[in-house]
Every structure is written in C-alpha cells, then in structure tokens.
Amino acid sequence: MLNRVDQLEVTEPGVYRVGSGFHFNRLGMRCSAEGFSGLEFAGGIPGTVGGAVFMNAGADCQSGDVVDSVEIVTMDGELQVLRRSELAFGYRWSSFQDMKDLAAIVAVTFRLTPSTAATERQRAFLERRRRTQPIGERSAGSVFRNPSGAETSAGRLIELAGLKGFAVGGAKVSNVHANFFVNFNGSTSQDMLALISHVKESVDKKFQIELKEEVKYVPYRTQM
Ligand SMILES: Cc1cc2nc3c(=O)[nH]c(=O)nc-3n(C[C@H](O)[C@H](O)[C@H](O)COP(=O)(O)OP(=O)(O)OC[C@H]3O[C@@H](n4cnc5c(N)ncnc54)[C@H](O)[C@@H]3O)c2cc1C
Known part of the structure; x- marks a missing residue:
C-alpha cells in the first residue's frame, strides 16, 4: 500500500501533527x-509514521511516549x-494492534519538549546505529523480538549459537548484528523463511528459548 497522507503541521512550538504517510526518519531528523x-x-x-505508531517503533530508550493523539478511520x-x-x-x-474496527491511522500528533541537545543526541544514536547495524545492506531491521524475561537480547543469543554469517541461499545472518538478516545475493522469501526457521531451531536447541518474530510475513497470493 502506498500511503501519501504526508502533510506536516506545527500547531504550536514542539507540537507536530503529521500525516501517517510521512517518513518517520524525516520527521525525527526535522x-x-x-x-x-x-x-x-x-x-x-x-x-511511515503510521507504521511506526502501529508497531510502537522504538530505540535508545525512546518510543511512543511522545504521541499526544491519533486520528483514525474506522471500518465504518x-x-x-x-x-x-x-x-x-x-x-x-x-x-x-487489538482494535477490531481500525481501518487506518491517518494522522498522529506528537508533543515534544524543547532541547538544545536534541541534534547532538540524535547524532550519537545514528553513530551507534552505523557501528552496530548493517547500514546500507538490504534488511528488514530486527527479525526477532528480544525474549521477555531473558537477560540476553535475541541478537546475542543468535551470535552465541554461532550463527553470524550463516546463510541459506541469498539470505544471511549479518556479520555486524546477528538479529539482522540480509539479502546479500538475490534472496527469495523462501530463503529468508528457511533462515528464520533454522535460527529459531538452533537457538531453541541450545538455550531452550523460543524466539518470536518481530517482522510480519505477508503471504504471496496468486488469486484475489
Ligand atoms: C534498517 C532498519 C532498521 C530498523 N530499526 C528499527 C528500530 O530501531 N526500532 C524499531 O522499532 N523498528 C525498527 N525497524 C523496523 C521499522 O520501524 C518498521 O519496519 C517500520 O516502522 C514499519 O513502518 P512501515 O510504514 O514500513 O509499516 P509496514 O511495515 O508497512 O507495516 C507495519 C504494520 O503497521 C501497520 N500499518 C502501517 N501503516 C498503517 C496505518 N497508516 N494505519 C494502520 N496500520 C498501519 C501494517 O498493517 C503492519 O501491520 C527498522 C527497520 C529497518 C529496515
């Protein structure tokens, strides 16, 4: 789906009302x-902003806390x-994610606080991301959620299972961050699914921890 609801309006200093199709990255930078x-x-x-709010995207101890209100359209x-x-x-x-009558998020209003250190903090976050994630390679971000209750992150568990660099066809566990799986050579969705399945089995066998996907799989339909 192509979401072109991408207006941005500053309603008062620090309060941004943004269309759900606005790029989340662009909003954060601005x-x-x-x-x-x-x-x-x-x-x-x-x-997009809509996808980020629906999934409650987060990093570096920040997430949806700054959402002030959300405009939606219902199924009716x-x-x-x-x-x-x-x-x-x-x-x-x-x-x-639990709303039965949600058709779409159309706009989100964020209430932010003034800070002279915001750009510097963002620069530090981006620098850490560049050091620890396979930026520039083709990935869907983190594949698995961090297991609740476990002291170790999903990425660390995959690394400890010896799977960094492990590949199925054109899909591979990143050598930079083990919870990022990259399409390094014309990966098909079947390669990616087989890799996900192998990693889940290996981690379960070694640590008795069942990893759960953060990514959502949309099955390919040949008929409508
Ligand atoms: C390199 C990389 C790094 C990443 N880093 C992070 C990170 O640090 N932290 C993090 O949390 N995530 C991270 N992600 C994941 C990323 O945040 C999500 O993929 C993105 O936020 C989803 O937004 P989207 O617009 O692509 O939504 P989609 O992937 O298209 O959809 C995601 C879900 O949201 C729903 N949805 C989307 N738009 C709307 C709408 N307008 N109304 C109602 N429902 C909607 C969809 O139905 C679907 O269920 C990363 C991804 C990549 C590729």
Whole structure:
C-alpha cells in the first residue's frame, strides 16, 4: 500500500501533527534539527509514521511516549480522534494492534519538549546505529523480538549459537548484528523463511528459548 497522507503541521512550538504517510526518519531528523526532543530515535528508522505508531517503533530508550493523539478511520468510515489516555503502548505493541474496527491511522500528533541537545543526541544514536547495524545492506531491521524475561537480547543469543554469517541461499545472518538478516545475493522469501526457521531451531536447541518474530510475513497470493 502506498500511503501519501504526508502533510506536516506545527500547531504550536514542539507540537507536530503529521500525516501517517510521512517518513518517520524525516520527521525525527526535522524535529531534532528544530530543537525538540522525543523523536531523536526516529532518525535512521525507515517506514511511515503510521507504521511506526502501529508497531510502537522504538530505540535508545525512546518510543511512543511522545504521541499526544491519533486520528483514525474506522471500518465504518468514521473519523475518530483518540487521546493519549485512550491509547496504550508496549514493547513493539500498541493498542491499535487489538482494535477490531481500525481501518487506518491517518494522522498522529506528537508533543515534544524543547532541547538544545536534541541534534547532538540524535547524532550519537545514528553513530551507534552505523557501528552496530548493517547500514546500507538490504534488511528488514530486527527479525526477532528480544525474549521477555531473558537477560540476553535475541541478537546475542543468535551470535552465541554461532550463527553470524550463516546463510541459506541469498539470505544471511549479518556479520555486524546477528538479529539482522540480509539479502546479500538475490534472496527469495523462501530463503529468508528457511533462515528464520533454522535460527529459531538452533537457538531453541541450545538455550531452550523460543524466539518470536518481530517482522510480519505477508503471504504471496496468486488469486484475489
Ligand atoms: C534498517 C532498519 C532498521 C530498523 N530499526 C528499527 C528500530 O530501531 N526500532 C524499531 O522499532 N523498528 C525498527 N525497524 C523496523 C521499522 O520501524 C518498521 O519496519 C517500520 O516502522 C514499519 O513502518 P512501515 O510504514 O514500513 O509499516 P509496514 O511495515 O508497512 O507495516 C507495519 C504494520 O503497521 C501497520 N500499518 C502501517 N501503516 C498503517 C496505518 N497508516 N494505519 C494502520 N496500520 C498501519 C501494517 O498493517 C503492519 O501491520 C527498522 C527497520 C529497518 C529496515
């Protein structure tokens, strides 16, 4: 789906009302450059504002905390404005994921706080991302959620299972960050799924921890 709802309106200093199709990365860069804190982490995260809020994208201890309100369209075509108090966010989870009558998020209002250090903080986040993630390679970001209750991240578990660099066809566990799987040579979705399955089995066998995907798989349909 191509989302072109990409207007941006500053309703008061630090309050940004943004169309759900606006690029999340672009929003994070702009707010920080304008001296507002809360979305520094968005710099470097691909995708749209709608996708980021639906998934409660987060990094560097920041996430949906700065969402003030969200405008949605229901399955009946009704436009609703949901206030912060009516919404809930968790680790890669938002209450939108459980809403039966949600058709689409159309706009999000973020309330940020003034900060002279926002650009510097964002620069540090981006620098760490460049050092620790396979930037410039083709990936979908983190493949697995960090297991709840475990002291170790999904990436570290995969690394400890000796799987950095392990490949199936054109899909490979990144040598830079083991929770990023990269398409290094014309990977098919079947290669990627086989790699995901192999990594899950290996980690389960070695640590008795069942990894759960953060990525969503959209099956290819030949008939409508
Ligand atoms: C290199 C890389 C680095 C990344 N780093 C991070 C990171 O640090 N932290 C993090 O949290 N994520 C990270 N991600 C994941 C990224 O945040 C998500 O892929 C992105 O936020 C999803 O947005 P999207 O617009 O692509 O949504 P899609 O992938 O198209 O959709 C994701 C989900 O949101 C729903 N959705 C999308 N738009 C709307 C809408 N307007 N209304 C209702 N539902 C909607 C879709 O139905 C789907 O269920 C990274 C990804 C990559 C490739």
